[in-house]
Amino acid sequence: MGKAALKSPARKRTAPKQERQQQLIQATIRSVAKNGMSDTTMATVSSEAGLSQGIINLHFQSKDRLLVETLRFLSEQYRETWEKAVFKAGDDPADRLAAMVAMDFKAPVCDRNKLAVWFAFWGESKSRPTYRKICAMRDMEYRAELQQACHDLVDQGGYQNLDAKSVAASLSAMTSGLWLDLLTNPRCMTREHARRICMSYLAITFPRHFPGRSKQP
Amino acid sequence: MGKAALKSPARKRTAPKQERQQQLIQATIRSVAKNGMSDTTMATVSSEAGLSQGIINLHFQSKDRLLVETLRFLSEQYRETWEKAVFKAGDDPADRLAAMVAMDFKAPVCDRNKLAVWFAFWGESKSRPTYRKICAMRDMEYRAELQQACHDLVDQGGYQNLDAKSVAASLSAMTSGLWLDLLTNPRCMTREHARRICMSYLAITFPRHFPGRSKQP
DNA sequence: TTGCAATGAATGAACAATCATTCATTCGCT
DNA sequence: AGCGAATGAATGATTGTTCATTCATTGCAA
Numbered sequence A, B: 001m002g003k004a005a006l007k008s009p010a011r012k013r014t015a016p017k018q019e020r021q022q023q024l025i026q027a028t029i030r031s032v033a034k035n036g037m038s039d040t041t042m043a044t045v046s047s048e049a050g051l052s053q054g055i056i057n058l059h060f061q062s063k064d065r066l067l068v069e070t071l072r073f074l075s076e077q078y079r080e081t082w083e084k085a086v087f088k089a090g091d092d093p094a095d096r097l098a099a100m101v102a103m104d105f106k107a108p109v110c111d112r113n114k115l116a117v118w119f120a121f122w123g124e125s126k127s128r129p130t131y132r133k134i135c136a137m138r139d140m141e142y143r144a145e146l147q148q149a150c151h152d153l154v155d156q157g158g159y160q161n162l163d164a165k166s167v168a169a170s171l172s173a174m175t176s177g178l179w180l181d182l183l184t185n186p187r188c189m190t191r192e193h194a195r196r197i198c199m200s201y202l203a204i205t206f207p208r209h210f211p212g213r214s215k216q217p
Numbered sequence C: 001t002t003g004c005a006a007t008g009a010a011t012g013a014a015c016a017a018t019c020a021t022t023c024a025t026t027c028g029c030t
Numbered sequence D: 001a002g003c004g005a006a007t008g009a010a011t012g013a014t015t016g017t018t019c020a021t022t023c024a025t026t027g028c029a030a
Helices: A015-034 A042-049 A053-061 A065-090 A092-104 A110-124 A129-157 A164-184 A191-206 B019-034 B042-049 B055-060 B065-088 B093-104 B111-124 B129-157 B162-184 B191-205
Strands: none
Touching: A015 A042, A015 A065, A015 A110, A042 A053, A042 A164, A042 A191, A053 A065, A065 A092, A065 A110, A065 A129, A065 B065, A092 A129, A092 A164, A092 A191, A110 A129, A110 A164, A110 B111, A110 B129, A110 B162, A110 B191, A129 B162, A164 A191, A164 B129, A164 B162, A164 B191, A191 B162, A191 B191, B019 B042, B019 B055, B019 B111, B042 B055, B042 B093, B055 B065, B065 B093, B065 B111, B065 B129, B093 B129, B111 B129, B111 B162, B129 B162, B162 B191
């Protein structure tokens, strides 16, 4: 054991496998956001990570696997985030809905780089069954939770004319549509504004459980 | 002149410039839908068009310009389509809204190939200012029209608590979100179902101008 | 009509650049 | 010393672009 502490403690040259993989996935997100999926190469990713050329093949075997693992990471982070939010919200279905909406427009999920990457994967999803499966699973799980909360609220609040499934589909669609605004039009749309728009939808849909919509800009 | 009609009348070897360019843009849409943006090459496009390697540089100078012109085509076709739909709908703002929603989920706009291409461009838009400008302009024009119709309906129908801008933003977001469903989950979402979801939103937002929402699946 | 240049659209082989992947070597930790 | 992590030059495949050539069409002369 060396006498001196020595070394830049900030960045070890050799790191545990999982840590390096995570580092490369983060670099992939930055590269896809900065250069687009088409211009993201092994070189742009490894350079973004501050590591060498061959590092990706060492940890992920191929570029394809790196991209799949990146999508899987985004997908799992999304699920963990809303699961946590729902748990914290407790039993009340209205609280659960509000928590899921809030989560959709806050870090770590709603980050401009990550939004760009989501859309990049969606754009490739028609030609890549693996992407489509991961996306479909994320969507299914999220929407099932949304639907459950809507169903509970319809029951508990006596909204007999509402179809929980349709409301969940509407809310989910609105969310991804607002993500698009945040991505392509960040000057006209903020995360807080996007959240308010979703809450307005909840307000007219479940008027007895959410504060009424006002003429906000 | 010529005795025999001669020639395969179906495909002339030399065609007017504009016709060839259109042919190549259609081939680009098919290739991006089939192979994704990353795996769309000069070879896949020209082969999809049934033409030779050099043909794209002859007509578009570069791959970049081909892609930009493809996005511009989609954007202009979208605008022409909704302009026509709004014109046909006449003066009534509720009719105009319904017409724009219907147009969003019908050919030629709502084609699965074209949706894939839209998302591919959106995914690259953060890294390509040219893409972002074209997308932003399309969105702005469309939303201005939507907003106008909402504004008229708010005035005429006495919906004093509604903000036309927010309603337009909600509807627009819902539309692109439903496009995502149609792209990634075509088995669970149809164009007609998507249209109904939008109409349900209009029904709860403008209850005196649209038929009430029922418990449809 | 028939023959014959002239035109320019279309081709596809060739080229240089870029790409993902490999692997012999170096480096750092125990 | 020994071992695994990391490197980066090397490799072959793929890419966008170029350009000499081919070929259908058109205009003109006889």
